[in-house]
Amino acid sequence: MIDDDELKTITRTLHSGHDMLPFITGLHPASTMQFRRLPSEMQALLESSPDYQAPDPGRGPVWLQIASGGDAAELVVYRARGSGTLYVMAPDPGR
Numbered sequence: 001m002i003d004d005d006e007l008k009t010i011t012r013t014l015h016s017g018h019d020m021l022p023f024i025t026g027l028h029p030a031s032t033m034q035f036r037r038l039p040s041e042m043q044a045l046l047e048s049s050p051d052y053q054a055p056d057p058g059r060g061p062v063w064l065q066i067a068s069g070g071d072a073a074e075l076v077v078y079r080a081r082g083s084g085t086l087y088v089m090a091p092d093p094g095r
Contacts, residue, residue, distance in 0.1 A: 002082045002083050003085060006058070007087065010035070010061060011034060022063070025071075028091050033091060035090075038086040052064075055079040058079070059079075061076050061078040063075070
C-alpha cells in the first residue's frame with residue numbers, strides 16, 4: 001500500500017509519545033492502536049460538521065472531538081501525504 005511506510009512512522013511516534021489514545025468514547029493502550037482507513041460514513045459525518053477542517057496531508061495526526069447533547073467522541077485522524085487518504089487511529093482487532 002502506498003501509505004504503509006508513512007503510517008508506520010506516524011504510528012511509532014504516537015506509540016512512543018502516548019500511553020493511551022482515544023477512539024470514540026474510550027481510551028485504549030497506545031500499543032494496541034493502529035491506523036485504519038476512515039470509513040466513508042464516518043468521513044461524511046465529520047465533513048458535515050460546520051466547524052470541521054480537513055487535516056493537511058502529512059501534517060501530523062489531529063485530535064478531533066465531536067459533541068452533541070450529552071454525548072462526546074474523540075478521534076485521532078491523519079491524512080496521508082502519499083495518497084491524501086484519511087485514516088483513524090483505532091483498536092487493532094488482532095491484539
